[in-house]
Amino acid sequence: MERLEFIAGATQDETSKYSERMVQDRSLRGVLYLPTRPDPADHVPAELLTIIDFIRWGASRFNQAGLTFGHGNDSAIDEATQLVLHALHLPPDTPPVYGQARLSTEERGDVLALFRRRIDERRPVAYLTGEGWFAGLSFSVDERVLVPRSPIAELILAGFEPWLGGREIQRVLDLCTGSGCIGIAIAVHHPYWQVDLADINDAALDLARHNASEHNVADRVQVRKSDLFGELAGESYDLIVSNPPYVPADEVAALPPEYQFEPALGLESGVDGLDLPLRILAAAPEHLREHGLLICEVGDSEAALSTLLPQVPFAWVEFKVGQMGVFVLERRDLLAHRDVVLGALAARGLTP
Numbered sequence: 374m375e376r377l378e379f380i381a382g383a384t385q386d387e388t389s390k391y392s393e394r395m396v397q398d399r400s401l402r403g404v405l406y407l408p409t410r411p412d413p414a415d416h417v418p419a420e421l422l423t424i425i426d427f428i429r430w431g432a433s434r435f436n437q438a439g440l441t442f443g444h445g446n447d448s449a450i451d452e453a454t455q456l457v458l459h460a461l462h463l464p465p466d467t468p469p470v471y472g473q474a475r476l477s478t479e480e481r482g483d484v485l486a487l488f489r490r491r492i493d494e495r496r497p498v499a500y501l502t503g504e505g506w507f508a509g510l511s512f513s514v515d516e517r518v519l520v521p522r523s524p525i526a527e528l529i530l531a532g533f534e535p536w537l538g539g540r541e542i543q544r545v546l547d548l549c550t551g552s553g554c555i556g557i558a559i560a561v562h563h564p565y566w567q568v569d570l571a572d573i574n575d576a577a578l579d580l581a582r583h584n585a586s587e588h589n590v591a592d593r594v595q596v597r598k599s600d601l602f603g604e605l606a607g608e609s610y611d612l613i614v615s616n617p618p619y620v621p622a623d624e625v626a627a628l629p630p631e632y633q634f635e636p637a638l639g640l641e642s643g644v645d646g647l648d649l650p651l652r653i654l655a656a657a658p659e660h661l662r663e664h665g666l667l668i669c670e671v672g673d674s675e676a677a678l679s680t681l682l683p684q685v686p687f688a689w690v691e692f693k694v695g696q697m698g699v700f701v702l703e704r705r706d707l708l709a710h711r712d713v714v715l716g717a718l719a720a721r722g723l724t725p
Contacts, residue, residue: 423472423473427481432449432453434488435492436449441629445507459502496631497520497634497635499521500520500634507523509530510561512553513552513583515580521554528668528699529563544566544610545566548571553580555614557570557588560593560594564593569596570597571597573638575598578598581596582596602657602725609665611661611665613668618641619649619670619674625640643721645674646671647671648721653667654714655711655718657704658708662704675698682710
């Protein structure tokens with residue numbers, strides 16, 4: 374989520390990891406769009422007048438309250454900016470001169486109401502506004518799905534190079550799709566690719582369908598209910614991309630309050646976070662074409678996976694900010710080490 378240029382005069386690349394931007398289309402945002410306003414005269418300091426005033430004040434209050442920033446925003450300034458512009462119905466590319474624009478009494482109340490909910494409820498900004506940004510695109514988001522924030526966005530924007538090595542791509546699978554942000558972003562940025570979105574959660578799939586329609590890619594995106602590869606028998610792909618659950622069960626309960634609003638189904642993956650990634654590793658080669666590629670995010674479980682399977686030649690992606698727990702594997706390597714993966718699964722009483 375990039376901060377506005379008028380805040381610090383910074384460029385897009387300097388202010389955002391993944392060039393995420395705030396939404397311009399405010400439709401279909403549901404009941405969380407604008408909460409009931411408290412009386413602004415009682416709650417907003419009289420000295421606050423302009424957009425910049427409210428962004429600075431909100432950021433200070435967020436830091437004072439000890440909020441956690443990990444849902445697409447990196448700082449209190451980013452979150453305050455997003456909420457202020459959302460309340461004012463302003464786009465993310467609002468010219469810098471508007472930073473000195475004054476808010477009306479009603480607008481002051483709208484902004485304060487969102488600030489109060491963020492502090493009092495600890496609800497992530499994306500759930501307050503009903504929108505999340507991924508790979509430069511806006512997605513409808515609510516508590517049926519995780520807030521989009523995967524570093525895979527950087528790979529999508531780079532055309533998955535150098536990992537694809539120029540190979541031809543026709544079919545792609547986004548496994549554990551959630552909101553559909555990964556697969557839909559792939560379809561938008563790569564208009565000649567056919568994309569399947571697969572998830573076990575009906576509620577998430579409903580939202581993914583909506584997002585596909587909003588981005589006008591429903592003709593190239595197929596939404597499918599499946600427990601990993603369970604209902605995808607006979608399907609094969611040139612590229613499988615997955616951001617599966619990978620957080621150890623005990624760590625899910627210990628996460629900051631903001632994360633408790635997200636569906637546990639999208640986070641938890643056994644004692645060490647590897648139950649689902651291992652199942653994906655075991656079954657993926659059956660669904661990859663001869664020169665197919667698997668790209669999978671395991672986040673902080675990277676070390677545990679490398680330790681468990683030292684024989685497997687994981688290629689860990691180096692992003693602009695460093696490694697972020699995303700690996701790449703060729704189909705031939707998955708096949709060569711499948712027995713080791715199956716053995717690890719069997720040791721924990723699991724099958725692909």
